Amino acid sequence: MGKKCRFLRCNWTRNMIEESLELLRNRNSQWFVENHCDIPRRTLRYHSKSGSSERNLGCHKILTEDQEKDLEERIIRFANIEFPLTPVGLLMSRSVFEFVERYIKHPFNKVEKFAVREWFRGFMKRHPRISRTKAQPMNPARAVNLNPVIVKDYFTKLGAVIAQLDLKGRPKNIYNMGEKGIRLTVHHKQNVLALKGAKRAHLVSHEHAENVTAVACVSVMGA
Structure with a gap:
């Protein structure tokens, strides 16, 4: 069996994060702060680089709720007029990537000009009205x-x-x-x-x- 993680999922508060950042600024090691505050070093590195003490859980949406809603309506409209989008077509440059490349800071693949599949899976979960189906x-x-x-x-x-x-x-x-x-x-x-x-x-x-x-x-x- 692997080593059991002693950290519960984000069981630290904003005050604890601020305390840990202060300890890091005072040149304490990440190992010491991890054991003293019970916050993983990976989380400490993230907050140290960002300078923020806000707790952030899970993956973040690249598009806003309004933008995703508009994209959902467009996908349904394309399907209704006999030009449905494929999953690959949605991820490629002419749809999502080109828009976020122009207007939004994003983690997508700039070399292949492709939106990451993790974003697609999250988008499908957030919009249950859309589903994959076999085209005729x-x-x-x-x-x-x-x-x-x-x-x-x-x-x-x-x-x-x-x-x-x-x-x-x-x-x-x-x-x-x-x-x-x-x-x-x-x-x-x-x-x-x-x-x-x-x-x-x-x-x-x-x-x-x-x-x-x-x-x-x-x-x-x-x-």
Whole structure:
């Protein structure tokens, strides 16, 4: 068994920290102050460098609450318009890193221009509305047609055809034919960020796989 730590988690007060800083300023060793005040040397070094006697527990948020709330809303909005962010995309320079690099002092990787994954894990815990989900690929052509104006125009024309052929009230004479492409190769769906509980998260992606097309034709009555 390893050596049991004799320090409880931050069981020291601000007065104790101020006393320990005063002892360090009087050229007492960190070992002596650690045993005299029951404060770990690592904590003593932190307060000695910062000059602050405020107690700080855990990891600190890089963004403010308002900034994180705005980021949460943007992530949900991107998912709703079929452009969901991936975890890697959120961490890369065009999202979080570029913003904090310009406006905020941060511990992110400046060489690779990447936000640290510890920040991402903390962000996900603080915002339970967002969850990881598997994206459903959508062909770009279909994504373009999934537009309220185009959909409304389609049903307007469909209504005109039904009226012209006198098919209203005669569902057994109305047929629809559709086709479905079935992938023959294994396809791994990509993890993306979306609103927790969302049934689907579409990600526009090109089809680069061999397919078999199944065609079905059925009337409105199901025959």
